[in-house]
Amino acid sequence: MFELDVQSRKPIYEQLMDKIKELMISEVLQEHNQLPSVRILAQKLTINPNTIQKAYKQLELDGYIYTLPGKGNFVAPPKTLKNSLKEEKIKSELAKVLAEALYIGIDKNEIYKLVKEISALAKGGES
Amino acid sequence: MFELDVQSRKPIYEQLMDKIKELMISEVLQEHNQLPSVRILAQKLTINPNTIQKAYKQLELDGYIYTLPGKGNFVAPPKTLKNSLKEEKIKSELAKVLAEALYIGIDKNEIYKLVKEISALAKGGES
Amino acid sequence: MFELDVQSRKPIYEQLMDKIKELMISEVLQEHNQLPSVRILAQKLTINPNTIQKAYKQLELDGYIYTLPGKGNFVAPPKTLKNSLKEEKIKSELAKVLAEALYIGIDKNEIYKLVKEISALAKGGES
Amino acid sequence: MFELDVQSRKPIYEQLMDKIKELMISEVLQEHNQLPSVRILAQKLTINPNTIQKAYKQLELDGYIYTLPGKGNFVAPPKTLKNSLKEEKIKSELAKVLAEALYIGIDKNEIYKLVKEISALAKGGES
DNA sequence: GTGGTCTAGACCACG
DNA sequence: GTGGTCTAGACCACC
Incomplete structure (x- = not known):
């Protein structure tokens, strides 16, 4: 299900967050779908349950998932995410990365192409 | 000159790197301009010279500045940056942020507008 | 374990890098072996942990070791090293030293012998 | 005559030493030839005479040149260099670089080829 | 004057 | 327990 890189400098819980976000973006995980339980996921990935817990907690804080105590995530x-604090954060992050991309000489048209590709991917998942 | 958040989880030297990159992107700092010396900047920002040096060294490794020992930065x-390792890193970072932006419902056209604005800013600085 | 010359004009962290490389070349330290922790080594060599860390960080940048934060080096x-930037650097360094050796009158055959001896050493470690 | 890289991290006086050694190795400068005077060279290269002085002094200490006070370098x-302290230094430096080259996977035959090329260059200069 | 190195300590994030 | 960050202050090489 996931491939975590233990050799990476990025903390495992952040890698886990990214992977889960990717699944949501590609719509493998959709609205109100249940995420695997902390215990099961910890077993499958052979990592510490505390690490999973931390990832889930952070995802909840960021508004990507919600927790029903005793039920699951x-x-x-x-x-929910639009019009939240996240939107401003992501926009400013986007502005920052765009500015950097343009500074190092990446072409505007290349960026347009990238936007089209990515939004097509998400749309494709809708069918 | 800069506003650094000592409380932030983001290391001071990374914040400093971002601020300096912003100055370069907005062309306040241009090709071959000298950056403030390690000591002077440390004094102004009331942070340790070693921290400044770390930021400068990383910027040098990333190709944004060059250091002449005994002369300055x-x-x-x-x-120099285009066609370097940085290009791939920034592109994949861009793809990630774009995917996230589209996921939370930011409109494609809004992104196009952002790209135009940012590239106009840089061009404006050329005159 | 190591003998460092604090008096030398060569920085301690570079001397340390050389010593560690020697251990890897002579296969005392092999693929994926863990290096002594920053603190332990600092204690043993009675030098500052920051100096050890600098050596380790540079070795990582050069591709000789990899760091797992929280785990070790x-x-x-x-x-990994072959086909990297290092290869060209080492070749040109080699050419420079060879030219100097030949200039001062060291015999070609003596150099051939040296190459054979050194490559035999490494092979011997394989058994 | 020389091309010095002011952008290099290598001190100018060391670059100068290397350039002069190269000229000796390629036999553009031969036994007992006079080197340009400190003042003239400083003018030509538009660098500080003290820097030239330092390079010459170090070359003398290393045995590559000799100084006749009032006459020149x-x-x-x-x-003179063979059978001196230099020989041992260069041999151990050579062994170190060779070991490193072999470690990163450079082929023995490639090294042999390099030795032949370089010794041919010097021989070619003899005619 | 500049950056580069080094020490002696402290606190934090990660798993 | 691991590496990563940071401070306060020192000394050195280069030009």
Whole structure:
């Protein structure tokens, strides 16, 4: 299900967050789908349950999932994220990376192409 | 000159790197301009010289500046950056942020607008 | 374990890098072996932990070791080094030293012998 | 005559030493030839005379040149260098670089080829 | 004057 | 227990 790189400098819980976000973006995990339980995922990935817990907690804080105590963790509707604190953060992050990309000489058209490709991917998942 | 958040989880030297990159992107600092000396900047920002040096060294490794020991630190020509390892890193970072932006519901057209604005800013600085 | 010359004009961290490389070349330290922790080595050599860390960091940048934050430092597979930036650097360094050796009158055959001896040493470690 | 890289991390006086050694190795400068005077060279290269002085002094200490006070600096016979302290230093430096080259996977035959090329160059200069 | 190295300590994040 | 960051202050090489 996931491939975590223990050799990476990026903390495992962050890698886990990224992987889960990717699954949501590619719509493998959709609104209100249940995420695997902490214990099961820890077993499958052979990593410490505390690490999973930390990833889930952070995802909840960021608004990507919601927790029903005693039930489990579930994918939050993306609309919840729009108009939240996250939107401003992501926009400013986007502005920063775009500025850097343009500075080092990446072409505007190349960026347009990238946007089209990525939004097509998400749309493709809708069918 | 800069506003650093000593409380932030982001290391001071990384914040400093970002601020300096911003100055280069907005062309306040241009090719071959000299950066403030390690000691002077440390004094102004009331942070340790070693921290400044770490930021400068990393910027040099990333190709944004070059260091002449005994002389000072200077802005590298942006052309140096294109076709380097940095290009792939920035592209994949861009793809990740774009995917996240589209996921939370930011409109494609809004992104196009952002790209135009940012590239106009840089061009404006050329005159 | 190591003998460092604090008096030398060569920085301690560079001397340390050389010593560690020697251990890897003579295969005392092999692929994926763990290096002594920063603190332990600092204690043994009675030098500052920061100095050890600097040596380790540079070795990592040069591709000789890899660092798992929170885990330790480990010997990288030599294959990683071939076809890297290092190869060109070492070749030109080799050419420079060879030219100097031949200039002062060291015999070609003596050099051939040296190459054979050194490559035999490494092979001997394989058994 | 020389091309010095002011952008290099290598001190100018060391670059100068290397350039002069190269000229001796390629036999552009031969035994007992006079080197340009400190003042003239400083003018030509537009660098500080003290820097030239330092390079010459170090070359003399290393046995590559000799100084006749009031007369100038002259290329020492290479034979002087053989059987001196320099020989051991260069041999151990050579062994170190060879070991490193073999470690990263450079082929023995490639090294043999390099030795032949370089010794042919020097021989070619003899005619 | 500049950057480069080094020490002696402290606190934090990670798993 | 591991590496990563940071401070306060020192000394050195280069030009």
